[in-house]
Amino acid sequence: QVQLVEWGGGLVQAGGSLRLSCAASGFIFSRYIMAWFRQAPGKERELVAGITWGGDNSYYADSVKGRFTTSRDNAKNTVYLQMNSLKPEDTAVYYCATSSRPRATTTADYAYWGQGTQVTVSS
DSSP states (O other): OOEEEEEOOEEEETTOOEEEEEEEESSOGGGSEEEEEEEOTTSOOEEEEEEOTTSSOEEEOTTTTTTEEEEEETTTTEEEEEEOSOOGGGOEEEEEEEEOSSSOOSGGGOOEEOOOEEEEEEO
8 A cells, every 4th residue: 555654854943954855655656746835833734845756846835945955766765845944834744645647736636645744943
């Protein structure tokens, strides 16, 4: 069965960095879009970043452009989210997700989700 496992979250001061990882299994990783979402308390889950099958195209929410970078290693079935210049408003549970659709920008486009990892940015 499809399994996504994230790790790398934690507590960091504003301006700091974290690197999230998500290991995938149970499907042909290189044929699926991978994405990162986040959900803060009382807010809807939102797309943070996504990356296409071969890793040649990525897209980002406006709020994280220039600060976050997503990448993938298809040989390791792993996707990453490098987060720099973190702000308190980045505090949320971060989820990785996968989609077989050619375009996938909403939560409804993603069939499989990880359990999430907490990121807390202190001011």
